[in-house]
Amino acid sequence: MNTCRDCGLELREINVFPFDHRYCIPCGIKHHDFIQGRKNKLKLLQILPLDIKVRLSSQLIKEAIDEFGIDHVYVSYSGGKDSTVLSHIAKQLYPNILHLFANTTNEYSETLQHIKWEKSNNKTNIITVFPIDSKGNLWTFKKVVDYYGFPMFSKRISNAIRTYQHAETQFTKQNSISYLQRNFKKYLPYIDLPISDKCCDKLKKEPLKRKAKELNLNCSIIGILASESYQREQEWVNYGCNVFFIKSDNQCRPLSFWTEHDILAYIEKNNIKISSLYSKGYKRNGCMYCGFGVHLEKDAQNRYEKLRNTHPDKYDYLAFNFGYILCECNIRF
Template identity: 35%
Template structure:
């Protein structure tokens, strides 16, 4: 697959995307003899995925990882579906933060900070690269130099790590797959992140021969496709998203109608700090203070996220 392939597929009409995605699901199901499952978070993307799959295979199993980090509405919504298996991580989020560190900046930034905070003889060149942007050959790199706002974390009391998702979500699902022999169908999209885009370009939607086989049939969908599918089909989705409405936007050529949610844009983990420094006010934590005061108090005070947000300069 190429970037051009992705652009072409993202421009397909929704009806074609539905057919192609269901074709990928069917191929995956048949290849593994039906020993597959839907990774179901209760969010809007996985809600669309589950609906697509169950229109073809009504009895396909969904697996919900109960991390304790979901909005209570999302958890309730996910578990209200039929044939949903609940699994749990072996560690609590508090334990992961204490042992590994906080999700700061982005996964890339947190990984760079973690490397710099744990220097060794083997990674000293990499540490210098992240600190200064100077590569082994003496040339400079813009992509692998920490910005000033993140450099101060290296020698601070706050540990950074991108590993929380590995412990809270990926490990339980891998354990489930190992115990059952079932292969996952996941609702991620290439537009979600550069990492997911790169992976899709390498493997396509069905990674049959990968070390960790996965089916990602929504990879070429967009956020607008997800919202349009929910609006057209009328299937139930979690209440935290609010209503799906149209917003008219004038371009040079025509009047474009974009869909948006009146509630949350994304759900994911309630206490995650990745990307919060880029959000307009009210940001996710300011909204949580109003909508979920109990969880807000636990996050800000018990988990210590308030002190980290203060250090970043993010209001909450």
């Protein structure tokens, strides 16, 4: 029996909200109005002047420190431009605030150099976390790919493919197929390839979680922008910037309402040093070999083609070890 997720009423053809089958008509209208209101609010925040955004973001960081205490909060630092801006704002308020950097073993050398510079020249308090599991074994990107599969297309697609491949029942298997058919039909032909979304868990999330637990850290400050993706916008719409005691992890996301343009303007205005990777034609500093989003890159060169020019030895490693999967997925490299 299908029931409305708000009021629990049994859903039938006659009372189901036509635009969202999870709700009855009155709850569906209420939910729709709520979402629309939040989206409008986000748009208003996104057009605020930069100096007001900086003040709002500082306030959000202060709220996190007031709630958890400076010794129990950390900046999640990737070495990219967004988190470098976040670090700059946080350090204006709390110069010695702890930063955790998850070295995924799949980092550009420029990212590692920038982290080194931040630590030794810019006096940023950074601890580097490696993907070592509870038994002391190091997970590398290659090991994750060999064991679980390659992170390809997007988290949701990779997750559906992994769920399909490891389903214990025919029912779960069929559910994954239906999900892909409904939402990502053109990726069905890849369903039997070694693809998985486990990589981020193994190389980033679990090591950070372990370190946070060890140091008794209860809240992370993260430099994500709602404008980056539909999923991030949805997160803001549903939860806002400071998400405390709602989900399993407490998070402060003080740049949520910033745009890419704000980030660049802040960097210029404050003369902030960012990773030299950005001057080599890269727009992102994420993991070198990650396949998430690569199929959507419309530039003349995608990230792998750029890698061939800028880091030929890393490119050779990619082509030798993962060329087969890129070919099977029709990815240019």
